[in-house]
Amino acid sequence: MEMKEILFYAIAAFTLFSAGIVAFAKKIIYSAFALLFTFLGFAGLYVYLGADFLAVTQIIIYVGGILVLILFGVLMTQKIYDTKAIIAHNSLWFSVGGGLFVALIITALLVKNVWLAGVPKAFAPTTEAIGKAILSHYLIPFEIVSFLLLGALIGAVYLARAEDKEK
Amino acid sequence: MNTLMPYLIIGATVFTLGIFTIIYKKNAVGILMGVELVLNSVNINFIAFAKFVDKGINGQVVAIFVIILAAAETAIALAIILNIYRTKATVDVTELNEMKH
């Protein structure tokens, strides 16, 4: 077993464990931080898959952007003065059932399918390739996504604005 | 590590956990976290296929788009959650059941 392999399994386990904590933690702040580690773990896995640009993008956007937003959300919606125990979760079995349904489907897919062997590729930097692809094959999605972001920006600002006039 | 299957299994597991979280959490932000897990698992699926199956890097491009969309969606979702928190002083989704029977 090479070092790489051991490290791979460690990162995988770490990611999965963090995801588990996100799922099962009773306090929401624990879930948020666990989510942070999950994102980091994913980034590591991306590296193993030769997606160098994506790994970095993951960290910058997910951790730096999305997670911060989520933390904001968590912290701003907490009742600090509320001391009584809030039941944080729905029925466990209910949820396990739902999860199992999904697991069942995916397992069936994974098992029943014959996955293609694939082309062995060398590790090459991907940034240039992604840039080329976005501006040639994926131009329209790129443009649309930019519109989407604009809309999301405006929408988010609008939705979250302070209501000073009404007060 | 050098085959497709481990990455798919990781993806499947995280996906399941994400769905589980969506159903399990009462806090709206918790549900949002679950959604993020799902999107990440999808990303790893795409990137794994891009490496092992695809000739180009189409999977990675799609993964980028997913990340972009996740960001936009999170922003909006949190805005909504803040709004709910302002009106109902709670983010417990079981309290948000005015469209019930």
Add this chain to the structure above:
Amino acid sequence: MITLALYIWLVPLLAFGIQIFLGKRLPRKGDWVSVGAIGISFVLSLIMFVRMLLNYDPNFSVHTSIPWIDAGNFKIAMGIYLDNLAITMAMAVSTVSFVVHIYSIGYMEGDPRYSRFFAYLSLFSFSMLGLIFFDNLFGIFMMWELVGLCSYLLIGFYFEKKSASDAGKKAFITNRVGDWGFLIGLLIVFTTLGTFTLTDIQTLVAQGKLSGGLLTAAGILLFAGAVGKSAQFPLHVWLPDAMEGPTPVSALIHAATMVAAGVYLMARISFMLSFDAMLVVAYVGGFTSLFAATIAITQNDIKRVLAYSTISQLGYMIMAIGVGAYQAGFFHLVTHAMFKAGLFLGSGSVIHAMHHAMHKTGVEEDPNDIRLMGGFRHKMPITYYTFLIFSLALSGIPFFSGFLSKDAILGGTLAFAMAQSNPVHYLLPIFGFTAAIITAFYMFRLIIKTFFGEPKRPDLYEHIHESPKVMTGPLITLATLSIWIFFTLPSISPFGSENSWYYHLIKKPASSVSAQLGHPVLEIPEHIEHAAHVNGMIISVIFALTGILLAYMFYYWKKWDVEAFTNKIRPLYDLSYHKYYIDEIYNATLVRGLLLWNNILAWFDLHIIDGIVNGAAFITRHVSRLSGIFDLSFIDGLVNAVADLTRDTGQLLRKVQTGQIQFYIFGALAGLVLIIIGTLM
């Protein structure tokens, strides 16, 4: 000839139709409609009669027939049969009917139902003529019933009087008893021979299709109808009571025509009478003639005397047919029609005068009672003289028509008795001759008490007067027809009638029974026939004169005391006066028996039949109650249960809508799994 017959027959029906609906509104209440119609019938019959005389053919006959019912094997034909018998009978009927119609104009004057009376008379004329003209027993039966109906209507004409309506019912019901026998006889004929037409029956019986006991039975049963219609013993009880009807009705129906229908029927079926049937007929007729005559002696009601006289004379006619003296019987029918109708019309004239007198004096007694009369011949000469002529004819005195016919009958019975080996058959001429004496006796008793002597009631006698010309005219007409000459032409001898048109034209039909058996049913050698007639004539004249003499002795010269003699034979007198108590016997046995039976059946109907019906209703009610409960609880319960199920399912299902999104996600995933499993299967 057939068209003449049709006119003669149907014109009175037309008159009936007009009279019954429009009569009241016509001027003079429409009596001219009926009188005109019967006048037309009379004239046309006269034409037909003259034609027959000009033909002078004893075998003349015209016959048409049309199929009336034709249903597979069941065939009845209707038709008209005119032979000398029918033409003569039609002449007699239309003459008497015409005369009576004219008489009624005077007699029924002022009656509130004047128009209806004439309508009924027209209907009767139509029915009687139909009876004469039909060629088949079924048609005769139909008309038979119809004349019975007219008799009922006319007897009960004064229906406000209970005795009159009762008499009508009695007549109809007694007739019905006879008709029951008639009907069975008809059925026997039809089932064995398959036809009602008389000419066909004649040939079929000759071929032997109906024979032996069944033939005798058919003959006797058909005779039963004649017993009812012609008032023979034991169905004679209705005729005396039928005198409740107006006198013209008595004259027309109960003297001349309807009661003669029985004799006409017997004449028509004489060809199918076996010897035994003939004996039955003869004895019934003979017995009746004597029986009725003995009752007539003691009666005090002028019309009752004449009624019993009619029964007696009908007995003569029936007896004549029974002993095979066909021509004699029918001859007497014709002559009797004339003088008996005349007697009744004459008595009607007397009664009319008595009514008038009682009305004037305010006396409320029976206008028919001869004990209140006396000496009327001075006040009502025409009535008296005609009445005398009729009585002489009835008594059988030479120079009158009755002598010829009655003598023929008596001669016939004597010949029959002499030709038979069994001396018991001498009873028949004994019946006949005894009745002859008695007939003469009671008729002259009647005349003496009514027209001779001192008036018993001078107060009434004062107001008695002769009847108007409309009433005396018919009397004179009929009296003329009771003279011998009309019946003996071309001979003018008052004694011999063998060369008369009558004996030439009316011939006895050949007996089909004789043809069937191969030997004559009744054989009377020529010399016996002759001897019987000569002897019979002598004896009958002597007897008739004796009878008149006795009457004079008792009532006119008062040589013998009536009262003392009556007391000496008191039991016999009572029997005679009370009509041998026959009505009382019938009442106690038949009437009471039938009423008892009626009560039993009524009880049965009320308790058992109604009980069953009520029980069924009771059961139905309870079943319906049970079914209602079932419907209410079970069926409604089912329906309600379905509704409840739907509601509860709905309540259950709406819990799906929790409003929680995580629940919906779960549900969606579950559904997805199911779909995938489904597609993978």
